[in-house]
Amino acid sequence: GDSVTQMEGPVTLSEEAFLTINCTYTATGYPSLFWYVQYPGEGLQLLLKATKADDKGSNKGFEATYRKETTSFHLEKGSVQVSDSAVYFCALSETSYDKVIFGPGTSLSVIP
C-alpha cells in the first residue's frame, strides 16, 4: 500500500540556519504530495502542496519539489525562525482515495 517515510527527529537548529526535512513516498499511482505543520497545542495545517512531478510548492519561506524519479518531496527553508518550531508531516493523496496518508512527523525546534 501507499506510505510516507520521513527523517526521524527531533531536529534542533539555531535561528537563521538552513532547514531540510527529508520525505520519501511509495505509491501505486501519481499522488499529490503535501506538507502539513502542527504548532504546539494546535491541529495540523496545510503548509504547501504539489500535484505533479517537478511542481514546487511554497509557502511562508518553505519550499518542496515533487521529484518523481526519486519519489521524494523534501521540505526546505533557507533561514528558520523560532516561530517555525513545530511538527512537520509529509503526506500524500491519490485521487481515488477518500483519505490522506501521513508520515510519522518530524519535530523541529529552533533555538535563538
Place this chain on the structure above:
Amino acid sequence: ETGVTQTPRHLVMGMTNKKSLKCEQHLGHNAMYWYKQSAKKPLELMFVYSLEERVENNSVPSRFSPECPNSSHLFLHLHTLQPEDSALYLCASSFQSGDEKLFFGSGTQLSVL
C-alpha cells in the same frame, strides 16, 4: 483558527466511563474525519463521513462509535476504553471526501486511566 472546533480540549476518563468528543465546522464542508495521533506513530485515520454517511472505517474497535447527525457536526462516543487508547484525537473536514486539503481542529487530548 481553522474553522474546525473540537471540545473538550482535554479529557481524563476511567476505563468504565462513557464520554463523547465533539467536532463542529461551519466551513460548508461535506466530509468530516476522525484521526488518532499517538506518540511516535503516524496519524491513523479512524472514520470518514461524506454527506453524513460513513464511507470508511479503518478496523476501529467497537468501543469507538462515531456519529454524524449533520454535515456540520461529528461526534466520537467512547466507552470501556483501554489505557492504550490515550492519544490526541483530531477532527478534520474537507469540501468533499477525497479532497486533498484537510482542515484540522486542535484536537482532544484523551487520557484513559
